[in-house]
Structures are given as C-alpha cells and as structure tokens.
Amino acid sequence: MANLFDLKLVFTQIPKIVSYLPVTLQLTAVAMLIGWIFGFLLAMVKKKKIPVLSQLAAVFVSVMRGTPIIVQLYLSYFGIPILLKYINFYRGTNFNINTVPPIVFAMIALGLNQSAFDSEIIRAALGSVDKGQIEAAKSLGMTRLQILRRVTFPEAMVVALPSLGNSLISLIKGTSLAFTCSVVEMAAEAKIMGGNSYRYFEAYCSLAIIYWVLTFLIEKIFTYLEKKFSVPEKAPRSLAAAALESEEVTV
Amino acid sequence: MRKNKVIKLVSLFTALSLLAAMLTACGQNSGDSDVNNSGSDIAAESDTEEVTVYAATGGSPKPFTYVDESDNLVGHNIELIEAVFERLPQYHLEIEITDFSSIFAGLDSDRYQIGVNNFAMNEERKEKYLFSDAMFENRYVAIVAGDSTEFDSIESLSQFDGKSYVGNAGVNVTTAVENYNEENPDNQIVINYTEADLVIQLQDVEAGKYDFLLMDKPMYEYYNAEYNFNLKELDLSDDVSSSVMAEPYSFFIVSKGNEELLENINKALAEVIADGTSKEINEKYFEDDYTPYSE
Numbered sequence: 228m229a230n231l232f233d234l235k236l237v238f239t240q241i242p243k244i245v246s247y248l249p250v251t252l253q254l255t256a257v258a259m260l261i262g263w264i265f266g267f268l269l270a271m272v273k274k275k276k277i278p279v280l281s282q283l284a285a286v287f288v289s290v291m292r293g294t295p296i297i298v299q300l301y302l303s304y305f306g307i308p309i310l311l312k313y314i315n316f317y318r319g320t321n322f323n324i325n326t327v328p329p330i331v332f333a334m335i336a337l338g339l340n341q342s343a344f345d346s347e348i349i350r351a352a353l354g355s356v357d358k359g360q361i362e363a364a365k366s367l368g369m370t371r372l373q374i375l376r377r378v379t380f381p382e383a384m385v386v387a388l389p390s391l392g393n394s395l396i397s398l399i400k401g402t403s404l405a406f407t408c409s410v411v412e413m414a415a416e417a418k419i420m421g422g423n424s425y426r427y428f429e430a431y432c433s434l435a436i437i438y439w440v441l442t443f444l445i446e447k448i449f450t451y452l453e454k455k456f457s458v459p460e461k462a463p464r465s466l467a468a469a470a471l472e473s474e475e476v477t478v
Numbered sequence: 479m480r481k482n483k484v485i486k487l488v489s490l491f492t493a494l495s496l497l498a499a500m501l502t503a504c505g506q507n508s509g510d511s512d513v514n515n516s517g518s519d520i521a522a523e524s525d526t527e528e529v530t531v532y533a534a535t536g537g538s539p540k541p542f543t544y545v546d547e548s549d550n551l552v553g554h555n556i557e558l559i560e561a562v563f564e565r566l567p568q569y570h571l572e573i574e575i576t577d578f579s580s581i582f583a584g585l586d587s588d589r590y591q592i593g594v595n596n597f598a599m600n601e602e603r604k605e606k607y608l609f610s611d612a613m614f615e616n617r618y619v620a621i622v623a624g625d626s627t628e629f630d631s632i633e634s635l636s637q638f639d640g641k642s643y644v645g646n647a648g649v650n651v652t653t654a655v656e657n658y659n660e661e662n663p664d665n666q667i668v669i670n671y672t673e674a675d676l677v678i679q680l681q682d683v684e685a686g687k688y689d690f691l692l693m694d695k696p697m698y699e700y701y702n703a704e705y706n707f708n709l710k711e712l713d714l715s716d717d718v719s720s721s722v723m724a725e726p727y728s729f730f731i732v733s734k735g736n737e738e739l740l741e742n743i744n745k746a747l748a749e750v751i752a753d754g755t756s757k758e759i760n761e762k763y764f765e766d767d768y769t770p771y772s773e
Contacts, residue, residue: 230705231681301583308587324589325532409534409576409584419545419575422538425677425704 237432240420244433248441250412254333254402259395261338266345273350284346291343296336297404303336304329304408333405337398344394352387353379384456392449396442403438413437530570531739533559533592534585536578541700541763542596542614542728551575554763555594558613558747559730561755565746569739582606585733592743593731598650598723603731608740611747612727613756615770617695618651618719621683624708633715639665641689644679647671651692654722677705684709692722696764727770 272284291299308324315322356379364374403414411419417434421427535543535556543553551573563571573594576584584590585607598616599609620632629637635658645652652669659666670688672679676697682688684707698711719726730747732740750756756769 231677301580304580305583305587305589308589312588325530406577407580409574409580411575415575415577418577419537422536423540423544423546425540425701427675 233426233429236424236426236429237436240417240430241433241437243420244413244416244430244437247411247413247416248437250330250410251399251402254330254337254405254410254412255395255399257334258337258341258398258402261334262341262345262394262398263391265339265342267349269342269346270350270353273346274353288343288346291340292347296340296401297407299340300333300336300404300407304332307332329409330405333402333408333410336408337401337405340401341394341398344397345391348387348390348394349383352383352390355386356382381456385453388449388453388456392445392452395449396445399441399445400438403434528568528570530572531563531592532584532590533571533573533594534576534581534590535573535594536581537575538578539596539697541696543594545575554614554759555596555728555730557759557762558750558756559592559594561750561759562743562746565749566742569742585731588733588735591733591736591739596728597731598728599725606734608732608734608737610730610732610740611744612725612729612770613747614728615768616723616726616728617768618692618714618722618726619695619698619711620690620692620714621680621698622690622710622712623684623686624710626710629712631713631715632718635667635718635721636662636665638667638690640668642668642670644670644672644682644688644691646673650723654692657721676701680705680707680709696766696768699764 269284269288272280275281311322311324314320360378360382361374364378369377402412405412406415406418414434417430418427421430424430535551537543537545537551541553542555543551546552556573559573560571563569574590578595581590581593581595585593593607596614597603597609603609620638622629632638635655639662643652643655645655652671655667655669659669674682676693679688679691680701683691692714695711701707702709714722730743732743751769751771757767760767760769
C-alpha cells in the first residue's frame with residue numbers, strides 16, 4: 228500500500244515551521260502598529276471632516292478594503308521597483324531597490340491594508356461615545372485631553388476591542404502571503420518543506436494547527452483585555468451596600 | 479487604580495511590539511549590509527566592479543530546486559547556476575527563494591535578473607524573457623499499474639488505443655495525447671482531465687481507475703521513492719518522446735535588457751557542460767546524465 232498520508236510528519240515538522248514564528252510575529256506586530264496609528268489618523272480625518280484629506284482618506288480606505296491583500300503585496304514589492312526604474316531613467320538617478328530588505332515592503336503593505344480596516348473600526352467606536360457623557364465631562368471643567376483620556380478613549384476602547392481583535396486575527400493569516408515578497412515566514416517555510424518532501428498536504432495540515440493555536444491565544448488575550456477595559460453598566464457599589472442588598476433579598 | 483493597570487498593559491504591549499520591530503530592522507540590516515556594498519545597477523555595470531546579480535527560484539520541484547534539511551538551497555538547477563557563476567568572477571550571484579509566480583513579476587520589474595526553476599520554453603515566455611542555452615534535457619515515461627505485463631516499452635501511442643489516460647488540461651503531455659487522438663480519429667485514447675495533485679493521479683493509475691499517464695522520468699522517480707507506489711514506468715521511443723515535447727529542454731531565463739549577462743552565462747554554461755561538471759551534478763541528483771550535449 229502506498230504511503231499516502233504521513234500523520235507523524237504533520238507533528239514532527241511543526242517545530243521546524245514554528246522556528247519561523249518570529250518572522251510572522253514581527254510582520255504582525257509592525258503591521259498592527261502601522262494599522263493602529265495610521266488607522267487612528269484616518270479615523271480622525273474622516274471624523275473631523277477635514278476637506279481634501281477626508282476625501283483622500285475615503286478613497287484610500289475604499290481601495291485598500293476593496294482589493295485583495297495579495298495584489299497589494301505584489302504592487303508594493305514589484306510596483307515600486309518599476310516606478311523606480313522610470314525615475315532612474317528620466318532623472319538619471321541610480322536608486323537601487325534591492326538594498327531595501329523585502330520584509331519592509333511586506334510590513335508596509337500589510338500595515339496600510341490593516342489601517343484601512345482599523346480606521347473604520349476606530350471611527351465607529353469614537354462615534355459610539357454618547358455626546359451626553361462628553362458634555363457632562365465638559366461641565367465638570369475637564370480639558371479636552373482629559374476628556375479624551377478619561378471619557379472618550381475608555382468608552383471607545385470597549386467598542387473597538389472585539390473588532391480590533393478580529394482584524395488582528397485576519398492580519399496574522401494575511402502574513403502567510405508575504406512569500407510573494409520573498410519573505411520566508413511560517414507559510415513559506417511549510418511550502419518550502421513541502422517542496423523537499425513532496426508532502427504539501429501534510430505541510431498545510433501542520434500549518435493549520437499552528438495558526439489555529441496562535442489565533443486561539445490571541446482570542447484569549449483579547450477576551451482578557453475586553454474584561455479589563457469594560458465599563459460597568461452601573462456605578463460600582465461599595466461592599467457594604469452590596470452586602471446590605473443581598474441581606475434584604477434573603478430576608 | 480484600574481486605569482493605571484490598563485495603561486501599564488498597553489504600554490507593555492506597545493514596547494514589546496516596538497522591540498520586535500527593532501530586532502527585525504537590526505537583523506535585516508546586518509544580513510544585507512554586504513549586499514548593499516556590492517549592489518549597483520546592472521545596467522550601469524563596469525568591468526572593474528563586481529556586479530551583484532539576483533536570481534530567483536521557487537524552491538520546488540525537488541530535485542531541481544529545493545531546501546534541504548539543514549536549510550540550504552540545493553538541487554540540480556541551483557548547483558548548475560552556481561557552477562556557471564564560479565566561472566564569472568565579474569558577477570556576484572545572490573539566489574533568493576520566493577513564490578513561483580513572483581519569479582516572473584520580479585523579472586518584469588528587474589528586481590531579479592535570472593529565473594532558476596527548470597523552466598521549459600514556450601512562445602509567451604520567449605516573447606517576454608531571454609532564454610539561456612539548454613541546461614537540462616528531460617525524458618518522459620509512461621506510468622502504468624505495477625501488475626501490468628502488457629508492454630515493456632512504448633514504441634507508439636497506438637499501444638494505448640481504447641485505454642484511459644489521466645492528466646491536467648493544458649500541459650504538454652496531455653496535449654500530445656490530444657494531438658494523437660486528432661490524428662487518429664478511429665483509434666481514440668480516452669482522456670480524463672483532472673486538476674488533482676500528481677500524487678492522486680498516480681494513485682488512481684495504481685488502483686486501476688485509469689490505465690496510464692505520462693510524466694517526466696526524474697520527477698516520477700522522486701515521487702516513487704517517497705510514496706512507494708505499485709507502478710511500472712515504461713520508456714518512450716524517440717518518436718513518442720518528440721510528440722510529447724519537440725524540445726524537451728529546460729533553461730535559465732534572464733530578464734530583457736541583460737543581453738550581456740545572458741551571453742556570459744551561455745559562455746560559462748558551455749564550459750560547465752564541456753568539462754563534465756554538469757554530468758557530475760546530474761549524477762549526484764538523478765543517478766543518470768540529463769546534460770543536453772549539442773551534436
């Protein structure tokens with residue numbers, strides 16, 4: 228009987244694929260930060276309706292959300308060199324794109340893509356904060372920064388967190404396309420190992436296990452964060468009041 | 479109180495992410511610094527300076543190009559291009575591993591100058607890229623079930639009249655069978671098209687679902703070593719071989735505009751073939767010599 232599925236290999240090759248986890252995490256971490264920071268800026272531009280900029284932001288978000296991430300990776304990694312070739316030709320300069328490490332292109336492409344999604348999440352979250360709350364804070368004499376820190380940010384965070392977690396998970400899986408930019412991360416390593424052993428199916432199975440465990444951990448982290456950030460419905464009561472209340476119920 | 483904890487948590491997370499980012503940047507810089515120094519535009523090459531040439535490979539199929547257990551890029555194509563560039567001291571060769579389709583995009587944008595992936599020639603590719611001289615001569619075999627005793631070798635595809643064939647649409651072996659059917663309307667081979675992996679196709683032939691398939695010999699031998707099929711390979715006569723592929727050669731491809739580089743590669747490749755280096759590499763990977771000797 229032919230040896231069609233090597234179950235042992237699925238598990239034995241996991242450590243070798245996991246040795247490329249740092250690359251995946253670096254890609255994810257940097258893209259996530261770009262996504263958050265640039266996404267926040269985009270959200271502010273859209274929220275404040277700054278002329279010209281807000282229209283540009285709308286186009287950017289629409290294009291980034293409306294095109295596949297693999298296409299964006301291609302455009303960044305191969306489009307920029309083509310552009311550079313033209314610049315070199317017409318301006319007589321001698322820029323060389325190969326001096327820039329490939330991972331930078333992947334980080335930027337993934338980060339910009341992420342920022343488009345995150346900007347919408349952040350904009351919606353900021354919009355969800357009740358105006359009455361902000362007015363109340365103003366009437367208490369808080370400065371704008373204080374309001375942002377003590378009222379808007381904590382409340383918006385609760386709304387944004389689950390969606391940000393969601394978009395982080397899709398980003399992690401998006402990093403598996405970075406091989407198009409010659410970045411060898413976990414998915415690329417699995418492909419390469421499949422090329423050596425002719426066992427692509429087993430390699431993809433290993434990969435599925437690793438990504439699932441990884442996203443499971445992230446889900447857990449975000450559940451924990453959501454708990455931490457959650458604003459209680461009622462004002463927290465003192466222990467004494469709680470004790471009193473429970474006594475009343477039992478009586 | 480709670481807020482403080484939250485701020486701590488967020489700042490910790492940010493700090494960790496930044497650290498990761500910095501590590502990346504550092505790692506990349508130290509790894510690439512030597513490339514930077516010697517890197518310069520291929521178009522602006524001068525004879526005194528060592529020019530860096532970037533080659534791209536997909537890292538598959540084995541044994542032509544693959545990464546071994548100790549993470550080294552090896553294979554017939556890889557060793558051959560390295561042997562070629564050993565004879566070209568004016569160039570410094572950097573081989574990058576990338577997604578297969580990225581090889582072409584990279585050649586188009588001049589990010590890579592050479593594609594190393596056991597490429598065969600076709601009209602579309604010939605229009606877009608420069609081809610080196612042949613560096614590998616392929617051989618095809620017919621694969622039948624292991625207990626089949628009907629034939630010892632294939633002199634003509636007519637031996638398969640009425641039998642069923644399995645293969646991917648659009649590949650050269652399937653086209654050969656289609657052409658045979660067109661030329662012999664009375665003696666048809668039953669073609670079954672599939673998108674399945676070669677492993678599945680081989681398994682189907684083994685199980686008797688289909689009678690035969692055609693594939694290249696070195697690839698089959700590697701598959702069989704891994705999967706240990708109960709199959710038989712039948713050599714094809716020259717006539718059948720040339721119907722499968724008139725020019726069964728593989729080439730290095732070079733991006734347009736690098737004609738001088740191509741000329742140098744061809745010169746060095748001829749040396750590598752003439753002095754037996756190519757034969758050595760072939761025997762190492764295939765236990766047989768597939769070097770294309772010009773007559």
